[in-house]
Amino acid sequence: MPTIQATGSQPVCGSPIGGPFGYPPGGVLRERGGVAIHSRTGEVDFAPAESPLGESGSSANSSVERVSQLVRDGVLSHQPDCPVCGSPRRQLEPNTARRNRYIRAIPLVTPMRASEIVDVLQAWRCENCTTVYCDPWLSRSASAHLFTTGFGQHYDGWKVLHESVSNDDGETHAYWREHTWARIDAIAGPVSAYAELNCPFRGLLPYFRRNEVGVAAYRRFARRARRSARSRRRHPRGILGSLRRAFDVRPPDASSFLQSAGESGYPDERVLVLEPSAACWGNNCISQGVSCQSLASGLLAVTLATTDDLDHDDRCFDVAVLTQLDHFFEPMAVLERFLARSRLVVVACHLSNYFSKQHPYAFGPGIAEHFRSRGWSAVDLTRETVHPAKRAVNQCVFVSQQMRISS
Ligand SMILES: [Zn+2]
Numbered sequence: 526m527p528t529i530q531a532t533g534s535q536p537v538c539g540s541p542i543g544g545p546f547g548y549p550p551g552g553v554l555r556e557r558g559g560v561a562i563h564s565r566t567g568e569v570d571f572a573p574a575e576s577p578l579g580e581s582g583s584s585a586n587s588s589v590e591r592v593s594q595l596v597r598d599g600v601l602s603h604q605p606d607c608p609v610c611g612s613p614r615r616q617l618e619p620n621t622a623r624r625n626r627y628i629r630a631i632p633l634v635t636p637m638r639a640s641e642i643v644d645v646l647q648a649w650r651c652e653n654c655t656t657v658y659c660d661p662w663l664s665r666s667a668s669a670h671l672f673t674t675g676f677g678q679h680y681d682g683w684k685v686l687h688e689s690v691s692n693d694d695g696e697t698h699a700y701w702r703e704h705t706w707a708r709i710d711a712i713a714g715p716v717s718a719y720a721e722l723n724c725p726f727r728g729l730l731p732y733f734r735r736n737e738v739g740v741a742a743y744r745r746f747a748r749r750a751r752r753s754a755r756s757r758r759r760h761p762r763g764i765l766g767s768l769r770r771a772f773d774v775r776p777p778d779a780s781s782f783l784q785s786a787g788e789s790g791y792p793d794e795r796v797l798v799l800e801p802s803a804a805c806w807g808n809n810c811i812s813q814g815v816s817c818q819s820l821a822s823g824l825l826a827v828t829l830a831t832t833d834d835l836d837h838d839d840r841c842f843d844v845a846v847l848t849q850l851d852h853f854f855e856p857m858a859v860l861e862r863f864l865a866r867s868r869l870v871v872v873a874c875h876l877s878n879y880f881s882k883q884h885p886y887a888f889g890p891g892i893a894e895h896f897r898s899r900g901w902s903a904v905d906l907t908r909e910t911v912h913p914a915k916r917a918v919n920q921c922v923f924v925s926q927q928m929r930i931s932s
Pocket of ligand 1: 608651653654
């Protein structure tokens with residue numbers, strides 16, 4: 526397994542700016558230390574005169590010094606070897622990352638400046654397995670700040686959930702779900718026990734539920750869940766009144782909704798496996814007052830389980846779909862745990878051509894070949910599960926150590 530240096534245990538109080546990494550938690554609008562966060566747009570700017578990068582002459586040296594300082598401060602951590610295969614052979618990768626909401630959040634939780642993030646978090650492509658990864662990247666403690674106080678919500682997950690409710694994802698995620706499930710059913714069917722990891726919305730769970738209860742019931746329940754959450758904010762009768770009401774509010778009753786599900790042909794057992802990671806949103810992921818885990822339990826009829834729970838009950842799965850594998854510092858260890866207890870695993874993460882800095886790495890086009898080099902059966906079905914008119918931004922690799930997958 527690759528060695529990952531974790532410098533996050535270093536004391537961070539040596540930061541020249543103070544606080545955990547210099548700044549108070551996310552969303553605070555202010556101007557400080559050369560960083561201006563505009564209250565209207567939320568954009569983060571940096572005053573160029575203070576930038577240690579991008580200057581002529583000593584820019585290379587100052588860049589190295591800047592990274593060294595951030596490593597000493599426990600903000601960054603070096604990743605000299607590929608986090609997937611452990612190979613040190615690599616080439617510099619052109620920086621194509623655009624400033625997204627996560628990159629804009631990094632200055633809120635670290636002393637890094639918005640203008641330097643893309644350059645400092647340099648991307649490399651592994652010459653062995655084609656993974657693209659950052660060296661350096663955020664230390665584990667800095668990453669934990671990003672995924673909690675910096676931007677503590679899995680934006681893409683909630684986006685695809687809302688699209689499944691509003692019925693406007695027909696050409697993208699819905700296409701992927703339909704074709705991926707058809708392939709799973711053909712290769713590993715019948716599927717009784719089914720698992721996903723951490724995010725309940727990015728995989729097939731909404732697809733199963735929506736199809737088996739019907740679009741109208743699915744949308745009604747989703748609206749009820751959101752209405753229930755919003756109602757507590759509409760009645761702020763002082764602090765005590767708000768608190769009492771917040772505790773009084775119950776999630777919408779799912780019983781009638783659950784009864785409407787008949788024989789569906791979809792998995793009977795649906796488990797959302799919760800694995801903590803400093804590079805993942807975890808329990809923190811809440812939208813409109815509802816946690817994704819609560820909504821998954823009611824709306825999607827999912828059972829939540831930790832890895833310890835699975836070990837205790839000796840649980841195995843026919844199929845596990847992993848959309849969050851690229852949010853773990855040691856992805857192969859997580860994948861091996863799922864391979865050991867699942868007949869088939871589907872790896873469905875961002876492709877390396879869609880790599881941005883909120884991930885420490887992204888699997889490349891050679892990942893199926895790398896899986897095969899480990900002795901597993903693996904087939905890359907990315908292209909056939911992406912709508913013909915759309916660019917592939919997520920991969921879809923079927924992998925198993927218990928069965929032979931024929932393409
Ligand atoms: Zn590699």
